[in-house]
Amino acid sequence: MKYSLVISTSILLSTFTTTLAAPVNPSTATVPAASSDEGDEYIIVLAPAEKRPWGQVFTDMGYNMTSRAHDISVNKHTFGTNYGDLRTFGKEFRAFTTHMKSTDAASLASLPNVLSIEKDVKWTVKVQRYNDTFGTHNVKDNKWSFPIVKRQAQQDQLNQVVQQSTAPWNLARISTAQPLTSNGREVIDLKFNYQFERSSGLGVDVYMLDSGINTQHVDFGGRAKMVFTAFGNDITDGHGHGTHTAGTVGSTTFGVAKNVNLLGVKVLDSQNAGSLSSFVAGVDFALSSHLQRRTQPGFKGSIINMSLGGPGFAQPLFDALQRATQAGMHVAVAGGNDNTDSCQFSPAQFSQSLPIINVGATNVVDQKWEGSNFGKCIDIHAPGEGIVSTSNKGPQAMEPMSGTSMACPAVAGAMAVELFKNPSLDPASLKKLIVSKALPGVLQGVTGGNVLLNNGLRAVG
Known part of the structure; x- marks a missing residue:
């Protein structure tokens, strides 16, 4: 499966070491129903067993990757602290977001190294x-x-x-x-x-x-x-x-x-x-x-x-x-x-x-x-x-x-x-x-x- 998306436009949530318990929903990755053919933002969470560097993961998923994509993505969600260097607390949690069509999301969800896929919804807090x-x-x-x-x-x-x-x-x-x-x-x-x-x-x-x-x-x-x-x-x-x-x-x-x-x-x-x-x-x-x-x-x-x-x-x-x-x-x-x-x-x-x-x-x-x-x-x-x-x-x-x-x-x-x-x-x-x-x-x-x-x-x- 190949995508035209350049990965530097996506946001890595974290490469963070912690305990990852089994999800509440069934363990197979699922994706919400399609909202439009134009695509949506999705959160892709990798399976705990996926330990390879991001470059290898993205290449296997069919993404093109710029040389500085990883740093750009992490810094977009980080202020003042680099939180990717801890290696002392359980298993790694790794995830990223990207824009794609629902059909591509369904295909990505079938990969063995993907734990879950969910739409990256936006919420407005009432006050x-x-x-x-x-x-x-x-x-x-x-x-x-x-x-x-x-x-x-x-x-x-x-x-x-x-x-x-x-x-x-x-x-x-x-x-x-x-x-x-x-x-x-x-x-x-x-x-x-x-x-x-x-x-x-x-x-x-x-x-x-x-x-x-x-x-x-x-x-x-x-x-x-x-x-x-x-x-x-x-x-x-x-x-x-x-x-x-x-x-x-x-x-x-x-x-x-x-x-x-x-x-x-x-x-x-x-x-x-x-x-x-x-x-x-x-x-x-x-x-x-x-x-x-x-x-x-x-x-x-x-x-x-x-x-x-x-x-x-x-x-x-x-x-x-x-x-x-x-x-x-x-x-x-x-x-x-x-x-x-x-x-x-x-x-x-x-x-x-x-x-x-x-x-x-x-x-x-x-x-x-x-x-x-x-x-x-x-x-x-x-x-x-x-x-x-x-x-x-x-x-x-x-x-x-x-x-x-x-x-x-x-x-x-x-x-x-x-x-x-x-x-x-x-x-x-x-x-x-x-x-x-x-x-x-x-x-x-x-x-x-x-x-x-x-x-x-x-x-x-």
Whole structure:
């Protein structure tokens, strides 16, 4: 089988060493039905037994290959780290993307060295901006300062409980057992009380698979940096979604875990859209970074926050997250914002077979947020309506947004808090702990995951 395509126009996802478990679907490579004769982008995953150099693989598949094709392809999905040199963790995962007709894809799927072929779909992540004019407000107006934790601090200092009286409502709700009362406060006011442990998230890396992070925002205190982009050299957050979710995980004013390392993995563009291949590449980058970091002093654990997703079952993404969790990474995913069954979406539906946490969203009166997905695939709920957090509009800007995208990072932050205290927790054990600490019987109108995130400190909000 011969193709006219020059391989330098395709994107290699990774040449990465890790554990590759058997796929959920039948082991024979399958390809979705044809959409047009003009062709589509496909993700081709090689079988674990295929060890030959890329040049030999492509030649046998009938591709023409330029001398620099491999380097060009890898760099297109990599920023700041070469993740093709690890040889210490299980079997290799190797995949690439290319444009071809469905008939050619079907022929390629029959090759013994091809594990799976799937269309490289593009997903746009929905988010609701609560009030566009609010983005002109600045963090400096809030007058809140968190005492920075030093790694050399004594244990009694690390265990100290801190109260923030200038918190957004979502932080207050996860640190109290009682429903919030307004007391004259609006949902987007920063006048709520949040209690948390001073050590919250120290030494934990949180990989934000999102639209990027405004790393110059003062509320990140220098703990946020961009480490990967699927868009050439673009490491900016052109949408704001990524900066907002990162703020809920670990910014000084709006964060659940105020000491975490926030690592931006840019897989969404300025329209908050990204391809399946980019998501897979982002997960595998995070995994390779985790494997390098896990033996370093002060390291407590790695979390992937995925406030993104799309319809259907995405086998390559399932495989990537399976490898990550098998390597000890912890994962929080958004349940989706279509007010329908969360089990219809990836990666949300993976929570039924992988130790990841799928999060639904609630409002300030403990009801299901109107757009939140629901069903048995939801593990837990967290506040998701009118959530104020960091913005991409300036170094001090903040704004409110709504969605399961805003609920998911609150859970990721709670996971980071627990990992500092017990870094030996495996993903299944941490998921069980987070769900067990959540409040039962307080939510209204939810189906599935009928518990509300809580840190156990039981403050007065």
